[in-house]
Amino acid sequence: MKSPSSSIRDILAANLKRERARRGLSLSKLSQLSKIGKATLSQLESATGNPTIETVFSLSRALEVPISDLMDAQYPSAVTVVRAAETEVLSGEGVDLRALNRIESGGVIMEVYDQQVRAGCEQHSLGHAGTEHTVVQSGTLVAEVDGRRVELGPGDYIAFDGWLPHSYAAPEGTVRSVLVLHYRSARSEHQEPPNPPH
Incomplete structure (x- = not known):
């Protein structure tokens, strides 16, 4: 390996x-x-x-x-299996990301990540391309997007325009979540925020 x-x-x-x-x-x-x-x-x-x-x-x-x-997180195959122990980790000031898959369909690119926010840590972002979606799997995640603070628990979901400044924090212990970033394949200069779920 x-x-x-x-x-x-x-x-x-x-x-x-x-x-x-x-x-x-x-x-x-x-x-x-x-x-x-x-x-x-x-x-x-x-x-x-x-x-x-x-x-x-x-x-x-x-x-x-x-x-x-x-x-280059692509796994071209009819069946995709990604083993945790074999997946590379990209770390930041408060988050560890493991790229799981990249999906291209209908003019949209979607990236799927296993995201872990370390206990007592915070991860800040000035913004980046794409729309960001996070589903909390375990723990309490505090997300702040463009000055708006939201607390999320297991099963909770948040989505926002990735260009906005944002942060994730895990004040009460490690948080596990699934992070999905999606982009228009045209790579437009600015992407609209997602529509709220119905």
């Missing part, structure tokens, strides 16, 4: 170079757009850096691409 950290580094390096070239961006311009230092970007492209959730989401926002375009 490959080391998770080296595999994530290698995949991100190749995809980041491809997406930067596709958009015709210099390292300096991407650094300006993503607010990530030029030296850090150079390390990421040479597979010597240590990517975090914050880094990958900032790159997704700056390049206006789905997270999976950078992390």
Whole structure:
């Protein structure tokens, strides 16, 4: 089995170079757009850096691409089985994400993640491409979206425009949830918030 950290580094390096070239961006311009230092970007492209959730989401926002375009979380098969022990973890200041699947259908891209918010931690995001959906599986999740704070328990669901600043916190213990990000494949500059469930 490959080391998770080296595999994530290698995949991100190749995809980041491809997406930067596709958009015709210099390292300096991407650094300006993503607010990530030029030296850090150079390390990421040479597979010597240590990517975090914050880094990958900032790159997704700056390049206006789905997270999976950078992390290559595709499992093409008639039957998809993803084993927890064999799935790489991308960590941030308060969250661990495991990419489970990428689904493309009808002009929409959907990414499915196993998300764990660590006990006593908080994960902040300035925003990123896509619409974000979270279903809490266990624990109490405190979500804040564009200044609005919501407490969610097992079975509760929240959806919002990923471009909005948001955060997740687990003040009472570890939270397990399923995170789904969906995008229009046209990669429009801004995506509308989801319709509320009926």
